[in-house]
Amino acid sequence: MFNLKSIGIYxxxxxxxxxxxxxxxxxxxxxxxxxxxxxxxxxxxxxxAAKTGNRVNYQSIGSxxxxxxxxxxxxDFGASDKPLDAATLAKFGFGQFPDVIGGIVPxxxxxxxxxxxxxxxxxxxANIFLGKITHWNDPAIAKLNPGLKLPDAKINVVHRSDGxxxxxxxxxxxxxxxxxxxxxVGEGTAVTWPTGxxxxxxxxxxxxxxxxxxxxxxxxxxxxxxxxxxxxxxxNAAGQVVQPDAASFQAAxxxxxxxxxxxxxxxxxxxxxxxxxxxxxxxxVIMYKQPKNATHSxxxxxxxxxxxxxGKSAAAxxxxxxxxxxxxxxxxxxxxxxxxx
Amino acid sequence: xxxxxxxxxxxxxxxxxRVDARHDVWFRRLxxxxxxxxxxALLGAALSTLWGGREVLLGHGLHFLTSDAWNPVTNDxxxxxxxxxxLVTSLIALILAVPTAFGIALFLTEIAPAWLRxxxxxxxxxxxxxxxxxxxxxxxxxxxxxMASIEPxxxxxxxxxxxxxxxxxxxxxGLGLLTAGIVLAVMILPFICSVMRExxxxxxxxLKESSYALGSTTxxxxxxxxxxxxxxxxxGGIFLGLGRALGETMAVTxxxxxxxxxxxxxxxxxxxxxxxxxxxFNEAVGTHRSALIALGFLLFVVTFVVLLVSRLxxxxxxxxxxx
Numbered sequence: 001m002f003n004l005k006s007i008g009i010y011x012x013x014x015x016x017x018x019x020x021x022x023x024x025x026x027x028x029x030x031x032x033x034x035x036x037x038x039x040x041x042x043x044x045x046x047x048x049a050a051k052t053g054n055r056v057n058y059q060s061i062g063s064x065x066x067x068x069x070x071x072x073x074x075x076d077f078g079a080s081d082k083p084l085d086a087a088t089l090a091k092f093g094f095g096q097f098p099d100v101i102g103g104i105v106p107x108x109x110x111x112x113x114x115x116x117x118x119x120x121x122x123x124x125x126a127n128i129f130l131g132k133i134t135h136w137n138d139p140a141i142a143k144l145n146p147g148l149k150l151p152d153a154k155i156n157v158v159h160r161s162d163g164x165x166x167x168x169x170x171x172x173x174x175x176x177x178x179x180x181x182x183x184x185v186g187e188g189t190a191v192t193w194p195t196g197x198x199x200x201x202x203x204x205x206x207x208x209x210x211x212x213x214x215x216x217x218x219x220x221x222x223x224x225x226x227x228x229x230x231x232x233x234x235x236n237a238a239g240q241v242v243q244p245d246a247a248s249f250q251a252a253x254x255x256x257x258x259x260x261x262x263x264x265x266x267x268x269x270x271x272x273x274x275x276x277x278x279x280x281x282x283x284x285v286i287m288y289k290q291p292k293n294a295t296h297s298x299x300x301x302x303x304x305x306x307x308x309x310x311g312k313s314a315a316a317x318x319x320x321x322x323x324x325x326x327x328x329x330x331x332x333x334x335x336x337x338x339x340x341x
Numbered sequence: 342x343x344x345x346x347x348x349x350x351x352x353x354x355x356x357x358x359r360v361d362a363r364h365d366v367w368f369r370r371l372x373x374x375x376x377x378x379x380x381x382a383l384l385g386a387a388l389s390t391l392w393g394g395r396e397v398l399l400g401h402g403l404h405f406l407t408s409d410a411w412n413p414v415t416n417d418x419x420x421x422x423x424x425x426x427x428l429v430t431s432l433i434a435l436i437l438a439v440p441t442a443f444g445i446a447l448f449l450t451e452i453a454p455a456w457l458r459x460x461x462x463x464x465x466x467x468x469x470x471x472x473x474x475x476x477x478x479x480x481x482x483x484x485x486x487x488m489a490s491i492e493p494x495x496x497x498x499x500x501x502x503x504x505x506x507x508x509x510x511x512x513x514x515g516l517g518l519l520t521a522g523i524v525l526a527v528m529i530l531p532f533i534c535s536v537m538r539e540x541x542x543x544x545x546x547x548l549k550e551s552s553y554a555l556g557s558t559t560x561x562x563x564x565x566x567x568x569x570x571x572x573x574x575x576x577g578g579i580f581l582g583l584g585r586a587l588g589e590t591m592a593v594t595x596x597x598x599x600x601x602x603x604x605x606x607x608x609x610x611x612x613x614x615x616x617x618x619x620x621x622f623n624e625a626v627g628t629h630r631s632a633l634i635a636l637g638f639l640l641f642v643v644t645f646v647v648l649l650v651s652r653l654x655x656x657x658x659x660x661x662x663x664x
Contacts, residue, residue, distance in 0.1 A: 035623075061623070062623030062624050063624055064623060064624045064625055064626045064630070065623065067626065068626070154512065156512065156514060161594070161599030161612075161616075161620045162619075162620040162621060162623065162624070163413070163620070163621045163622075163623060163624030163625055163629075164624060165624075185414065186414035186415070187414065188413050188414040189413070189624040189625075190413045190620075190621050190624065190625070190629070191412070191413060191414050192410070192411060192412040192413075192414070192601065193600065196600065197514065197516055197598040197599065197600055197610040198598060198599030198600055198610070198612075198620070199599070200594050200595065200599070200619075200620060204481075204595070207481055207482065208516070211485060211486050211489065211515065212489070212514050212515070
């Protein structure tokens with residue numbers, strides 16, 4: 001009896017707290033889309049709620065779903081790994097801006113080659129994924145890796161089987177560095193792969209890379225770091241060999257030509273900077289410029305302002321890279337000019 | 342005096358029967374609604390996939406069925422590779438699962454000592470209740486490395502046989518049609534086996550005993566008495582398993598390799614209808630989405646055709662028995 005009673009009191013207390021809580025909460029806003037940004041948005045959301053009382057509910061349903069939801073007006077913001085073009089933005093009255101940076105790394109497992117020792121450039125990577133370079137001791141790879149002993153073994157290519165923003169940015173990079181790739185395959189969240197096997201999600205690809213000898217694939221940097229996958233260094237557009245890390249991702253975001261990209265419609269792959277990691281990606285937030293619910297929209301912008309400043313360390317802890325200061329300034333200016341606040 | 346209670350009794354009985362009749366009518370209607378609900382749901386699902394896929398089904402026409410191209414970049418879609426993968430993996434699963442299930446069911450009903458029947462039957466039932474994602478994970482982390490280790494030997498041994506050997510030539514990566522087929526076989530085995538075991542138990546003992554009395558071996562009893570007696574139910578069980586194999590998604594996605602290729606070799610990666618949908622639906626928009634929904638409609642058609650064939654087969658069998 002005593003137990004039941006105490007449980008009753010407890011339940012009542014929780015109910016009261018929840019009621020009071022909701023009363024005290026200014027607003028609950030919702031967002032949906034990209035699964036790539038889900039970990040960092042949920043972390044920002046928790047910290048933001050603790051600070052302001054406003055809650056951000058984010059559904060990780062994929063970019064396609066996020067775009068459909070914001071078009072339907074059922075969420076306050078959508079998140080997509082692929083920017084919308086000017087026509088679509090104008091049609092719905094959307095504005096878009098980047099939220100966070102991530103890197104994509106070629107991950108491999110080759111007998112006798114230590115993680116981080118392999119160096120590749122764009123053309124070679126494209127030829128491997130085109131199925132033109134079929135063996136690890138190919139002269140093209142050997143030329144980039146003098147002194148590295150490469151086995152005479154067939155290259156097993158691994159790619160994503162599910163549609164993903166990672167694939168979109170990776171294929172965009174290959175299209176930029178190889179005209180043959182652009183003509184034969186092109187870029188998209190899912191493409192017709194000339195060779196290789198498909199793994200579902202980052203976890204599927206990395207499981208295949210671990211299990212299949214002499215394999216190469218591509219995964220998100222955060223995933224490669226957390227799972228200790230061996231990744232390759234890349235020769236970037238400036239001809240420098242760079243290591244994938246926060247600094248080289250930020251360098252890519254900082255040197256990309258944002259100033260001339262209207263609505264931030266720019267993929268930052270193959271960025272020109274000397275220190276820039278060539279396969280760097282951003283994700284975009286899409287919102288109505290003239291929202292039906294101005295309060296919600298205001299909270300959403302405030303949430304991302306928080307993410308750009310106080311949320312930096314949370315992003316870094318999850319191996320995402322916060323936007324460089326120069327870009328944040330441009331976004332703030334864009335908000336002021338375009339959004340009704 | 343005695344007639345009055347009798348009239349009351351008949352009146353009571355009349356009222357009772359009228360009420361009963363009314364209840365019967367309502368009960369019948371209720372049952373009909375339940376049955377129609379299933380039909381409506383089926384028809385609704387079929388029509389909505391047809392409607393969702395209209396852009397590709399109409400735009401691509403027959404090309405959608407026969408082409409093996411699947412290119413979301415240029416919006417050129419053909420469903421032949423997924424259909425091929427679906428049919429081949431299901432076929433491998435059936436070839437492996439049916440004889441095994443038959444053996445297990447026979448062992449449990451005819452040969453096993455009574456104390457063993459309960460636990461083994463329970464184990465099979467438990468096997469049926471394992472979620473398919475678990476089979477997928479097991480397939481990916483345990484079974485694929487195992488297959489990768491035996492595939493070189495398999496190619497070496499079977500790959501040399503002319504013609505037939507083509508099935509077993511390929512890189513030993515552990516993923517592919519054969520691996521997916523074997524995982525599917527493990528998954529559908531309990532379904533087929535449970536049905537077989539249940540129906541084998543329904544064979545009247547006197548039939549079997551008379552046959553034994555005439556000097557038949559166990560095999561003869563099974564082949565000539567048990568199997569003919571339960572034939573239609575056994576085939577029903579096999580098709581239940583096949584239906585599951587055709588539509589299985591997660592486990593297949595993990596071990597099939599997900600490449601839109603049609604190859605002679607069973608060691609090569611392929612794709613299936615349901616795994617293509619599961620893989621790409623999240624990020625698909627426009628024509629790509631329409632193509633995936635059209636694939637869903639094709640799965641309906643494939644399953645329907647398979648069921649239809651099984652019905653025809655059963656009817657043929659029944660006719661031959663009658664003759």
